[in-house]
Amino acid sequence: MSDQNTPKLEDIVSLCKRRGFIFPGSDVYGGLSGTWDYGPLGVALKRNVMELWWKMFVEDADNMYGIDAAILMNQKVWQASGHVDTFTDPLVECSNCHGRFRADKIDTSKCPTCGKSDTFGDPKQFNMMFETKIGPLAHERELILSEEFLRGLLDKLDENGEVQYKMVDEIHRGSSDVGANTVYLRPETAQGIFTNYKNVVDTFYPDVPFGLAQQGKAFRNEISPRDFVFRSREFEQMEIEYFVHPDNWETAFEEWVAKVHDWCRALGLPDESVHELEVPEADRAHYSKRTIDFEFDFPIGREELLGLAYRTDFDLQNIQRVSGKSMEYRPKDGGELYVPHVIEPSFGLERAIMAVLTAAYTEDEVNDEKRIYLKLPEHLAPVKYAVSPLLKNKPELVEKAKEVYAQLKKQHGAVMWDDNGNIGKRYRRQDEIGTPYCVVIDFQTLEDNTVTIRNRDTTEQTRTSISEL
RNA sequence: GCGGGUGUCGUAUAGCGGUUAUUAUCCCAGUUUUCCAAACUGGUGAUCGGAGUUCGACUCUCCGCACCCGCACCA
Numbered sequence: 276m277s278d279q280n281t282p283k284l285e286d287i288v289s290l291c292k293r294r295g296f297i298f299p300g301s302d303v304y305g306g307l308s309g310t311w312d313y314g315p316l317g318v319a320l321k322r323n324v325m326e327l328w329w330k331m332f333v334e335d336a337d338n339m340y341g342i343d344a345a346i347l348m349n350q351k352v353w354q355a356s357g358h359v360d361t362f363t364d365p366l367v368e369c370s371n372c373h374g375r376f377r378a379d380k381i382d383t384s385k386c387p388t389c390g391k392s393d394t395f396g397d398p399k400q401f402n403m404m405f406e407t408k409i410g411p412l413a414h415e416r417e418l419i420l421s422e423e424f425l426r427g428l429l430d431k432l433d434e435n436g437e438v439q440y441k442m443v444d445e446i447h448r449g450s451s452d453v454g455a456n457t458v459y460l461r462p463e464t465a466q467g468i469f470t471n472y473k474n475v476v477d478t479f480y481p482d483v484p485f486g487l488a489q490q491g492k493a494f495r496n497e498i499s500p501r502d503f504v505f506r507s508r509e510f511e512q513m514e515i516e517y518f519v520h521p522d523n524w525e526t527a528f529e530e531w532v533a534k535v536h537d538w539c540r541a542l543g544l545p546d547e548s549v550h551e552l553e554v555p556e557a558d559r560a561h562y563s564k565r566t567i568d569f570e571f572d573f574p575i576g577r578e579e580l581l582g583l584a585y586r587t588d589f590d591l592q593n594i595q596r597v598s599g600k601s602m603e604y605r606p607k608d609g610g611e612l613y614v615p616h617v618i619e620p621s622f623g624l625e626r627a628i629m630a631v632l633t634a635a636y637t638e639d640e641v642n643d644e645k646r647i648y649l650k651l652p653e654h655l656a657p658v659k660y661a662v663s664p665l666l667k668n669k670p671e672l673v674e675k676a677k678e679v680y681a682q683l684k685k686q687h688g689a690v691m692w693d694d695n696g697n698i699g700k701r702y703r704r705q706d707e708i709g710t711p712y713c714v715v716i717d718f719q720t721l722e723d724n725t726v727t728i729r730n731r732d733t734t735e736q737t738r739t740s741i742s743e744l
Numbered sequence: 745g746c747g748g749g750u751g752u753c754g755u756a757u758a759g760c761g762g763u764u765a766u767u768a769u770c771c772c773a774g775u776u777u778u779c780c781a782a783a784c785u786g787g788u789g790a791u792c793g794g795a796g797u798u799c800g801a802c803u804c805u806c807c808g809c810a811c812c813c814g815c816a817c818c819a
Contacts, residue, residue: 698780
């Protein structure tokens, strides 16, 4: 349901490329599906969102600890977490209509699409995790074990063919097993937190409830990445695992619902565009006892912005089982040992940025002309102030403006110099990148050291003295 | 991954089996300009990639790649 205030996705994509926020990944080489690169303004916006998150949830809280785990992890992590099993789907393809289906979800004797019988071959494993190898000989080994290569070779041999085929099958079976040198690019950042739970408890002795927070890249081999940065193969997550006593999970869950709404407001998202979806059991992840998806009215429709899940003690119990190390928490008041339960708010950074852009993108009609501007919250805007001389062919104005620019730059950092074209043109350009204030040095400045400050949203100007900037 | 569509300067576009590849805007340099995309001058910049057909391909054919729509997938 998008009302007329929701911008079109193509308008946002276009503005992002035109003004240097977000470009297609590997653009000069024709692109790479499912990847996006951030330009100068995009990375500024992205960092502002990340820093806001870190400040709100880590620095401003007194029971939160930050960590930053490696992307590559021991493969046992993913066996313990269930990802090796649940991220691997057996898929079958119909030789008649080429439809693809989960082999474990349909009757494979008959194609549900075209109705033909016995059109399915053997199921093939499809895993959403990117896999790579540790060690320098990895690729050589893969080449030797290529089934196609070996079969092609053996097709040329008449004698003992049968024996040789058997050998190929054995070798191939061996290579499709997960070798000791196989590692995965993490499909979620959460496990990097769980694997460090014990280290943090042993070094900081935090009181429950406490949380561990992390920001970082995650990778999923999506079948079809789509909708701009909404679903891509490489993305950034901001996650918190909040450890609670099992009796208190419901209270903590409700607290986090409120905090999530605070976060959405800090991003400048209107309350009426954010929706809670209680995820029914059948749709929940394998580890979760309760999940709320927070959805947002994106240009592509109402879709998930972030998730809040009660993960029980699923992860810590798994680590305890697989590693053999105790994950029990010892209360300082001498109470009984227990394995803490976990509330997990999980934020997608790119989705947050897309929501921010959606909420900020505004088109106004001014004198029959369209004015496009990004109504970004001040703390997220890539550029806070643009400084201009009213006229650039008057050296005294330019000189004074440069002084003001240097002063503001020292104070705020995110300040841009702009003397291109005429003043109206500069305002429009700054509008499009969401700069909240344009500071202009004019002839009056030379007399009384005051400048005009033009407001992005109202286009009104006020005159202020330089010292009060 | 399947089916359908699309692919020309940064953006938006025109056109053609043989062009100096059109126009606007953006961008850059300059003139001008006392507050909301004014004007003028000059400039950079594109046929998605690779094969094939042809004397000659941006144009036709095939194969890749990317994007859009639908299906499926979505821990």
